Amino acid sequence: MSLQRLWSIMRKEIRQITRDRRTLVTMISLPIIQLVLYGYLSNEVLHQPTIVWDQSNTTESRELIRAFENTRYFSIRMAARNLRDVEQRLDAGQAKVGLVIPPDYATQIHAGRPATVLAVVDASDATSAQVVLSVASGVGNRLSSDLTVSMIERRGQRPPFAPIEVRTRAWYNPDLKSSVFIVPGVLAVIMQFTTTFLSITTIVREREMGTLEQLVVTPIQPIELMLGKIIPLMGLGYINMTFILLLAWFWFGVAVKGSLLLLYAMTLAFFMSSLGIGTLISTVSKNLQQALQLAQMILLPSILISGFLFPRESLPVALQWLGQALPLTYFVIVVRGIIIKGVGFALLWRQIIPLVVLAVIVFAMAIRLFQKKID
Numbered sequence: 001m002s003l004q005r006l007w008s009i010m011r012k013e014i015r016q017i018t019r020d021r022r023t024l025v026t027m028i029s030l031p032i033i034q035l036v037l038y039g040y041l042s043n044e045v046l047h048q049p050t051i052v053w054d055q056s057n058t059t060e061s062r063e064l065i066r067a068f069e070n071t072r073y074f075s076i077r078m079a080a081r082n083l084r085d086v087e088q089r090l091d092a093g094q095a096k097v098g099l100v101i102p103p104d105y106a107t108q109i110h111a112g113r114p115a116t117v118l119a120v121v122d123a124s125d126a127t128s129a130q131v132v133l134s135v136a137s138g139v140g141n142r143l144s145s146d147l148t149v150s151m152i153e154r155r156g157q158r159p160p161f162a163p164i165e166v167r168t169r170a171w172y173n174p175d176l177k178s179s180v181f182i183v184p185g186v187l188a189v190i191m192q193f194t195t196t197f198l199s200i201t202t203i204v205r206e207r208e209m210g211t212l213e214q215l216v217v218t219p220i221q222p223i224e225l226m227l228g229k230i231i232p233l234m235g236l237g238y239i240n241m242t243f244i245l246l247l248a249w250f251w252f253g254v255a256v257k258g259s260l261l262l263l264y265a266m267t268l269a270f271f272m273s274s275l276g277i278g279t280l281i282s283t284v285s286k287n288l289q290q291a292l293q294l295a296q297m298i299l300l301p302s303i304l305i306s307g308f309l310f311p312r313e314s315l316p317v318a319l320q321w322l323g324q325a326l327p328l329t330y331f332v333i334v335v336r337g338i339i340i341k342g343v344g345f346a347l348l349w350r351q352i353i354p355l356v357v358l359a360v361i362v363f364a365m366a367i368r369l370f371q372k373k374i375d
Contacts, residue, residue: 199278
């Protein structure tokens with residue numbers, strides 16, 4: 001073996017790698033991005049947004065609220081005026097926990113009678129809900145122990161009941177089945193992967209084969225060419241989505257509780273963003289390998305920080321803000337809201353509007369860059 005010939009081959013490969021700077025940057029940055037994201041990801045159920053209906057509004061009720069906050073599992077963000085406020089915030093996904101304190105809470109404690117508090121938990125995510133339900137009960141037990149000690153010191157005897165009882169309720173998924181949470185999220189992720197990779201392979205491979213240049217010299221306008229390629233992909237995406245919904249219903253027992261029309265309409269907006277992302281990647285990539293690498297840099301972070309698997313509230317603030325720029329973040333909430341909770345536009349508009357705006361922006365950028373590339 002000649003070291004000179006070996007060095008010549010190595011030098012040639014190094015020049016080839018450094019010449020393709022996009023691939024080089026992707027190969028170096030993708031592991032770094034994965035390490036950072038996975039390092040911050042956590043299955044801890046912390047800082048769950050909580051709405052409180054404090055009908056007592058006393059020192060005792062405020063101490064109870066502080067006890068919930070001190071656990072770090074609850075983040076008191078909203079104050080309700082009635083039970084309907086609690087229901088709507090939970091339906092819309094703005095709150096994950098509802099705490100209802102009765103008007104006689106302090107009176108019952110001072111009279112030596114048991115005081116009952118209601119903690120309602122959004123159990124769409126069964127794993128998180130189990131933790132939150134356990135912690136809520138634990139808060140009641142700890143406060144009861146403190147009051148019991150105080151009563152023993154004052155009266156010399158242990159009370160025959162727990163002074164504070166936190167009654168917990170699991171909404172939307174009372175059986176705490178994990179499939180109820182996972183299946184709608186998987187639907188959203190599959191739709192993103194399918195449409196993005198379909199648009200990438202369609203455009204890049206046609207350009208590599210040279211047929212795209214042949215279409216350019218025809219009277220077809222660039223926007224007509226792009227839409228002619230994307231619209232059939234949307235149709236294929238809808239077919240896939242229909243099969244997934246049927247499979248989720250018959251196999252996993254997860255049926256759509258809300259409006260199918262709204263679900264399909266919002267899926268169109270999501271398709272526009274996903275196909276737009278795929279078109280943008282295809283336009284700036286020189287070959288299929290480079291396009292697939294760029295797709296991983298975009299799709300992997302969107303899955304990890306969108307709330308598909310891990311609670312977004314446990315992420316650092318910077319990653320939470322980054323997640324708000326991803327269409328998948330809003331689409332996951334919309335899909336789960338329609339399928340699991342059966343809610344409509346009136347409660348999902350805070351997610352629907354950003355989803356549509358992002359879809360329009362990404363699709364418009366894709367059309368503009370595609371036209372520029374063709375020209």
